[in-house]
Amino acid sequence: MTTATKIDNDYQPITHTIAEFESAAPVKDAKVLGWICEMADIMQPDQIFWCDGSTAQWQLLTAEMVAQGSLIKLNPDIRPNSFLARSSSDDVARVEERTFICAADPEAVGPTNNWRDPDEMRQELLPFFKGAMRGRTMYVLPFAMGPIGGAITQLGLQLTDSPYAVLSMQIMARVSFEVLRHIERGANWVRTAHTVGAPLLDGAADSAWPCNSTKYICHFPDTLEVLSFGSGYGGNALLSKKCFALRLASVMGKREGWLAEHMLLIKVTNTNTGRVYNLAAAFPSACGKTNLAMLTPTIPGWKVETLGDDIAWLRQGADGRLYAINPEAGFFGVAPGTGESTNPTAISALWGNTIYTNVALTDDGDVWWEGKTDEVPAHLIDWQGQDWTPASGTPAAHPNSRFTVPVTQAPSIAPEWSEAENGVPLDAILFGGRRATNVPLVAKALSWQHGVFMGATISSEKTAAQEGLVGELRRDPFAMLPFCGYNMADYWGHWLAIGEKLGDKAPAIFQVNWFRKDADGKFLWPGFGENSRVIDWILRSLDADSESDDAKGEELPVGIVPASGELNLTGIEISDESLAELFRVDNESWLQECMLTEEFFAMFGDRVPQELRAQLQGLRERLGA
Numbered sequence: 001m002t003t004a005t006k007i008d009n010d011y012q013p014i015t016h017t018i019a020e021f022e023s024a025a026p027v028k029d030a031k032v033l034g035w036i037c038e039m040a041d042i043m044q045p046d047q048i049f050w051c052d053g054s055t056a057q058w059q060l061l062t063a064e065m066v067a068q069g070s071l072i073k074l075n076p077d078i079r080p081n082s083f084l085a086r087s088s089s090d091d092v093a094r095v096e097e098r099t100f101i102c103a104a105d106p107e108a109v110g111p112t113n114n115w116r117d118p119d120e121m122r123q124e125l126l127p128f129f130k131g132a133m134r135g136r137t138m139y140v141l142p143f144a145m146g147p148i149g150g151a152i153t154q155l156g157l158q159l160t161d162s163p164y165a166v167l168s169m170q171i172m173a174r175v176s177f178e179v180l181r182h183i184e185r186g187a188n189w190v191r192t193a194h195t196v197g198a199p200l201l202d203g204a205a206d207s208a209w210p211c212n213s214t215k216y217i218c219h220f221p222d223t224l225e226v227l228s229f230g231s232g233y234g235g236n237a238l239l240s241k242k243c244f245a246l247r248l249a250s251v252m253g254k255r256e257g258w259l260a261e262h263m264l265l266i267k268v269t270n271t272n273t274g275r276v277y278n279l280a281a282a283f284p285s286a287c288g289k290t291n292l293a294m295l296t297p298t299i300p301g302w303k304v305e306t307l308g309d310d311i312a313w314l315r316q317g318a319d320g321r322l323y324a325i326n327p328e329a330g331f332f333g334v335a336p337g338t339g340e341s342t343n344p345t346a347i348s349a350l351w352g353n354t355i356y357t358n359v360a361l362t363d364d365g366d367v368w369w370e371g372k373t374d375e376v377p378a379h380l381i382d383w384q385g386q387d388w389t390p391a392s393g394t395p396a397a398h399p400n401s402r403f404t405v406p407v408t409q410a411p412s413i414a415p416e417w418s419e420a421e422n423g424v425p426l427d428a429i430l431f432g433g434r435r436a437t438n439v440p441l442v443a444k445a446l447s448w449q450h451g452v453f454m455g456a457t458i459s460s461e462k463t464a465a466q467e468g469l470v471g472e473l474r475r476d477p478f479a480m481l482p483f484c485g486y487n488m489a490d491y492w493g494h495w496l497a498i499g500e501k502l503g504d505k506a507p508a509i510f511q512v513n514w515f516r517k518d519a520d521g522k523f524l525w526p527g528f529g530e531n532s533r534v535i536d537w538i539l540r541s542l543d544a545d546s547e548s549d550d551a552k553g554e555e556l557p558v559g560i561v562p563a564s565g566e567l568n569l570t571g572i573e574i575s576d577e578s579l580a581e582l583f584r585v586d587n588e589s590w591l592q593e594c595m596l597t598e599e600f601f602a603m604f605g606d607r608v609p610q611e612l613r614a615q616l617q618g619l620r621e622r623l624g625a
């Protein structure tokens with residue numbers, strides 16, 4: 001999408017009815033035509049609209065939605081070409097309990113997913129999809145995940161009756177008719193179909209946010225299809241993201257020897273030597289991924305550029321190293337907590353061309369959310385359209401309110417995001433959780449296998465009330481718990497197999513934890529920009545392996561941590577006690593943790609790779625068991 005503001009009055013989108021389909025559709029591929037025809041026959045839209053990803057199409061749809069009352073145009077002097085959408089209050093997040101993996105073999109889907117038989121699910125869905133688009137337009141979006149033509153890139157089509165989803169997808173993915181040309185030449189593609197499940201019967205007036213109280217987010221890995229019903233929100237409706245780029249792509253990666261990961265991607269340059277490093281990092285949702293993706297270092301010597309904030313696809317390149325792309329084209333970021341002081345880069349990315357969802361509206365036609373500025377406005381319209389003042393006692397923006405913005409607007413975006421069409425070679429992979437106890441600020445894995453063990457055991461304490469209790473952990477292996485489209489234990493096996501193929505070309509693996517607390521419940525580490533100190537040690541420790549022995553480490557039972565004096569702490573106040581606590585490994589609580597890991601592994605029975613059991617045993621032995 002470009003930022004032109006002139007309306008192209010001559011723009012004529014390709015639209016037609018099902019009857020005109022054969023002659024009017026701008027694609028010749030029989031499978032594409034057959035699938036769209038079949039879906040249109042079921043859902044019965046009034047017309048079909050082909051999305052070319054153009055600025056003119058953006059202008060047409062935003063104008064229509066503003067006129068219809070489903071988008072609010074923000075003050076163009078403050079936030080040009082930007083819009084606010086307010087969802088229905090029962091459609092505000094991904095619905096994990098209504099997310100299904102529909103594959104023939106339940107064992108292959110595993111205990112962390114909702115399994116359904118694919119044929120039975122299709123039967124169950126049919127009455128919902130029948131006539132679901134009556135009175136509406138069916139939009140057809142051809143899109144690419146990654147630079148078109150790149151070695152790691154994949155193609156897809158989304159059908160949807162939500163113009164909000166169309167606009168969001170136009171930001172989040174590379175929507176273009178060029179995709180159709182590649183499909184015509186034989187490229188594989190993924191079928192995704194979405195309906196809000198709210199047919200407009202007999203000319204009934206539309207609501208601002210149509211949706212259905214019944215929701216289904218169904219994945220069919222055997223046929224590479226997604227069918228989504230009833231929700232207009234985020235990952236439920238923008239099917240390129242979690243549905244395709246993680247759940248289906250993880251299965252595709254298993255079959256084809258690559259990895260689809262819930263990881264941010266950054267390029268870090270040593271400004272003294274010019275040496276470039278690329279890092280991927282997995283964190284559970286709401287652990288500050290966007291902040292790390294847009295890190296502003298507080299120590300000299302490093303420049304951090306953004307490649308991605310949520311998803312990375314990893315594949316071995318011709319030189320044997322592991323290459324990564326961010327398959328997306330936009331950020332779908334959580335607004336609350338994104339602030340001028342905490343993430344100035346994100347704030348400047350949001351200057352315009354942005355869709356906001358469920359944030360608050362200011363009196364001068366701008367947006368606001370908790371944490372955006374230190375000063376709280378005296379009056380707002382909250383995310384539900386109600387008057388709001390600081391005395392209201394409710395959040396002005398929904399906690400899961402979002403901004404949708406092109407990645408190219410981040411001042412920190414690295415040119416490799418689009419120019420490295422086959423990806424960037426990875427130097428290190430980070431796994432992080434949110435742990436008040438036990439897990440050190442940073443620890444380097446002793447081997448690839450140990451790193452996979454670290455990834456497999458990522459966890460967070462459940463709630464503040466339970467913090468400090470080792471017993472209350474929410475496991476989120478590889479931060480993929482809601483996103484791995486197949487048996488999690490097989491997924492660990494796949495990671496081990498990839499490591500074997502990479503051999504000594506494999507990136508190093510680290511565990512990080514910004515969230516450790518002292519006995520009074522206060523964070524021990526300042527976080528945010530200061531995390532650059534951890535990145536600094538990580539990268540210097542990579543060089544220590546080869547050229548110099550610059551960043552020394554000390555081996556603890558749980559991994560290699562910075563040796564005394566090796567973590568750059570110049571310019572921050574951190575007491576010796578806090579520092580010691582940040583890296584303290586208490587053998588007793590770690591042995592307890594090993595017990596919990598064993599219980600967790602038991603969930604997967606004998607599908608757990610032997611190597612991971614060996615890693616658990618090795619850890620116990622190092623802890624002196």
Ligand code: OXD
Nearest residue numbers: 094235284285286310
């Ligand atoms: C997200 C998530 O929305 O991880 O990115 O939940």
Ligand code: MN
Nearest residue numbers: 262284285310
């Ligand atoms: Mn995510």
